[in-house]
Amino acid sequence: MIELTQQMRKFRPPRSPAPGEFVGRYQILRRLGHGGGGEVFEAVDPRTGDEVALKTLRPDWAADRRRVQEFLEEAYTASCVVHPGVVRMRAWGRGGACIPFLAMDLLRGDPLSVRMARARLSIREVVRVLDGVLDALEAVHAAGVLHRDIKPGNVILARRCSDRERVTLVDFGLALRARSGSPRESRVSGTPAYMAPERMRGHRGTPKSDLYAVGALAYEMLSGAPPYGHEPPEIFEALGRKLAPADAEQPVLSRWVARLLAPSAFLRPSSASPVRSSLRQLARSGEIIGLAPRPPIRVARPLALAGASV
Numbered sequence: 001m002i003e004l005t006q007q008m009r010k011f012r013p014p015r016s017p018a019p020g021e022f023v024g025r026y027q028i029l030r031r032l033g034h035g036g037g038g039e040v041f042e043a044v045d046p047r048t049g050d051e052v053a054l055k056t057l058r059p060d061w062a063a064d065r066r067r068v069q070e071f072l073e074e075a076y077t078a079s080c081v082v083h084p085g086v087v088r089m090r091a092w093g094r095g096g097a098c099i100p101f102l103a104m105d106l107l108r109g110d111p112l113s114v115r116m117a118r119a120r121l122s123i124r125e126v127v128r129v130l131d132g133v134l135d136a137l138e139a140v141h142a143a144g145v146l147h148r149d150i151k152p153g154n155v156i157l158a159r160r161c162s163d164r165e166r167v168t169l170v171d172f173g174l175a176l177r178a179r180s181g182s183p184r185e186s187r188v189s190g191t192p193a194y195m196a197p198e199r200m201r202g203h204r205g206t207p208k209s210d211l212y213a214v215g216a217l218a219y220e221m222l223s224g225a226p227p228y229g230h231e232p233p234e235i236f237e238a239l240g241r242k243l244a245p246a247d248a249e250q251p252v253l254s255r256w257v258a259r260l261l262a263p264s265a266f267l268r269p270s271s272a273s274p275v276r277s278s279l280r281q282l283a284r285s286g287e288i289i290g291l292a293p294r295p296p297i298r299v300a301r302p303l304a305l306a307g308a309s310v
């Protein structure tokens with residue numbers, strides 16, 4: 001009896017780590033964000049000084065083998081993609097109080113959701129974000145992975161090593177390796193505002209479904225809201241109805257967005273690469289208003305060389 005009480009005292013149910021505590025070799029510094037499945041912290045490995053973003057599973061799910069397996073699956077799937085626009089996983093396992101964790105590169109910046117809430121993006125920024133997301137998505141699909149949760153909270157705008165701000169995709173929590181499993185899902189998961197109609201109907205998705213989400217993201221950056229709003233009942237009701245252009249002042253860019261949002265996957269482009277090329281082409285052609293191509297730089301030829309044969 002005494003032994004049992006001592007055992008019970010030793011057992012502490014997993015709980016969220018607090019600043020200063022260790023999860024594996026990482027010491028928690030502060031909380032960066034949280035979602036339905038857990039929390040993300042800034043943490044450091046004191047032996048090396050390495051700073052990471054540390055994602056932990058919700059403590060009340062830590063004893064559920066299926067949830068733990070699904071949580072750690074994010075690290076395996078994300079690790080299939082090596083690209084500067086995709087967050088790099090560094091370590092994963094079970095840490096202090098047996099809480100499952102993933103350690104990844106720490107991105108110093110803001111999620112697109114925060115940036116959009118702060119101010120309307122300029123057209124140049126919209127194009128730059130779309131270009132970055134499509135570049136990363138091209139690598140994701142080339143690695144045989146579907147992201148399945150492209151949305152503003154999962155696109156981070158961060159500066160690395162003092163270079164220009166760039167787009168990084170995070171959150172491979174719903175990602176799948178494209179060729180594994182059945183095309184139907186028993187449990188539909190995702191964020192309705194950015195989910196392609198076929199995914200809402202229980203299809204696991206294809207690269208075209210990720211491209212639909214890019215279209216929804218573009219629509220939101222241009223108009224201030226995703227195509228059919230945020231609330232599931234409204235979305236289900238409106239899905240497939242003719243959409244207003246994302247930005248009445250940008251007819252060409254709005255048509256580009258509308259192709260990604262075609263309700264039928266058959267009418268959507270099938271891969272990120274030509275979509276990105278067409279965006280770049282529009283940007284160069286001057287058809288995107290406010291993005292006029294810069295005049296070519298005139299290089300003055302030195303007088304002495306003009307006309308001289310070399």
Ligand SMILES: Nc1ncnc2c1ncn2[C@@H]1O[C@H](COP(=O)(O)OP(=O)(O)O)[C@@H](O)[C@H]1O
Binds near residue numbers: 037039087154171173
């Ligand atoms: N590598 C990272 N560096 C910095 N912040 C991050 C990183 N990964 C996630 N975050 C922050 O944590 C939030 C939630 O992370 P995410 O992986 O999307 O978890 P969830 O599955 O809970 O949505 C993000 O929106 C972002 O604010």
Ligand SMILES: [Mg+2]
Binds near residue numbers: 035153154171
């Ligand atoms: Mg997320």
